[in-house]
Amino acid sequence: MPVEISIPFENLTVQYGLLREEIHAALDDVALGGKFTMGPFLQRFEQEFAAYTETRYCVGISSGTAALHLALLACGIGPGDEVITVPNTYIATVFAISYTGATPVFADVDPLTYNIDPRQVEAKITPRTKAILPVHLYGHCVEMDELLALARRYHLRVIEDDAHAHGATYHGRKAGSLGDIGCFSFYPTKVMGAYGDGGAATTNDPELYEKLRMLRYMGQRVKYVHEVVGYQQRLCDLQAAILSVKLRHIEEHIAGRIHWAHRYNQLLQGTPVITPVEVGGARHVYYMYTIRAPRRDDLQAYLREQGIGSMVVYPGPVPYQPAYQPMGFKPGDFPVTDAHLKEILCLPMFPELTEEQVQKVCAAIRAFYQ
Numbered sequence: 515m516p517v518e519i520s521i522p523f524e525n526l527t528v529q530y531g532l533l534r535e536e537i538h539a540a541l542d543d544v545a546l547g548g549k550f551t552m553g554p555f556l557q558r559f560e561q562e563f564a565a566y567t568e569t570r571y572c573v574g575i576s577s578g579t580a581a582l583h584l585a586l587l588a589c590g591i592g593p594g595d596e597v598i599t600v601p602n603t604y605i606a607t608v609f610a611i612s613y614t615g616a617t618p619v620f621a622d623v624d625p626l627t628y629n630i631d632p633r634q635v636e637a638k639i640t641p642r643t644k645a646i647l648p649v650h651l652y653g654h655c656v657e658m659d660e661l662l663a664l665a666r667r668y669h670l671r672v673i674e675d676d677a678h679a680h681g682a683t684y685h686g687r688k689a690g691s692l693g694d695i696g697c698f699s700f701y702p703t704k705v706m707g708a709y710g711d712g713g714a715a716t717t718n719d720p721e722l723y724e725k726l727r728m729l730r731y732m733g734q735r736v737k738y739v740h741e742v743v744g745y746q747q748r749l750c751d752l753q754a755a756i757l758s759v760k761l762r763h764i765e766e767h768i769a770g771r772i773h774w775a776h777r778y779n780q781l782l783q784g785t786p787v788i789t790p791v792e793v794g795g796a797r798h799v800y801y802m803y804t805i806r807a808p809r810r811d812d813l814q815a816y817l818r819e820q821g822i823g824s825m826v827v828y829p830g831p832v833p834y835q836p837a838y839q840p841m842g843f844k845p846g847d848f849p850v851t852d853a854h855l856k857e858i859l860c861l862p863m864f865p866e867l868t869e870e871q872v873q874k875v876c877a878a879i880r881a882f883y884q
């Protein structure tokens with residue numbers, strides 16, 4: 515008999531309960547206004563999210579994957595180009611590169627933060643390299659100064675994958691404002707999630723902004739004048755209105771995540787697990803609270819028996835996925851990613867966790883190792 519999970523890995527319904535009235539009011543406003551696409555709620559959210567990410571412009575897009583794809587296209591990336599990214603990301607980061615016809619090139623990650631290692635990036639730059647696509651994994655910003663210096667030296671674009679990093683900062687600067695374009699996912703479980711798919715791209719560059727706007731809606735600046743081959747990838751007004759509500763609460767939600775992460779750190783002291791670090795002037799927003807655990811698979815099974823959810827994010831590095839088999843990578847090609855892969859485990863993390871739940875998780879981990 516499967517054990518009932520009493521402490522889930524994530525829980526979206528508790529938050530819905532708390533925001534219910536505000537969400538209902540927002541949905542009512544959209545429906546009563548009768549404009550469901552490219553309407554005032556999308557426009558308002560774009561302005562609010564640009565302000566939040568401290569960028570000049572935001573373009574609401576239908577998903578994080580689409581935001582990455584359009585960002586690469588807006589930067590003129592296509593067949594024959596190379597884009598450097600990481601092996602330990604969600605497949606969407608790399609698929610977006612492949613959609614453009616460019617070739618993904620993988621640079622291994624830093625052993626402390628699990629983020630792209632600028633030294634590994636430099637070794638991968640060729641005359642065909644056009645861009646770097648760093649991922650602020652788990653909510654901890656990449657060491658951007660070094661990466662941006664490399665980009666300047668080699669005339670490369672930097673497109674951020676901010677899917678884990680809403681509200682994360684790097685030396686006081688917001689994720690999404692660090693590279694040429696920031697790409698966000700509002701998948702429901704993200705730090706700020708919609709009630710369905712959603713995404714956005716942020717930028718300070720007016721030309722990139724214009725291109726992104728055209729690409730996300732059928733290549734038009736003026737209705738029915740299609741200047742380029744564009745896409746039907748708008749963020750709809752219902753999602754935008756929900757996201758405006760969520761944005762009003764984002765700092766509370768991030769504070770909750772940080773609080774629970776620090777409690778986990780305290781309560782796991784003296785156990786054999788390695789807890790996450792915060793380095794390089796980063797504000798980690800803990801989309802995931804990821805430990806490194808000896809005998810990880812046994813620990814995960816033990817937690818499940820105790821009714822505690824957990825996840826391995828991501829269990830299969832992208833270069834080893836069947837879709838990229840033709841590139842010929844094999845386990846061992848990315849030693850840091852490979853070493854982490856056997857040990858990483860993400861513990862329950864959402865703002866509405868309780869002290870009792872966090873204590874229970876940590877007590878179970880302690881008991882496992884005793």
Ligand SMILES: Cc1ncc(COP(=O)(O)O)c(C=O)c1O
Pocket residue numbers: 577578579580603604606607649675677678698699700701711712713
């Ligand atoms: C790192 C990363 N990049 C990109 C994406 C793609 O976002 P979406 O699911 O909104 O298309 C995700 C989300 O799932 C992600 O975690």
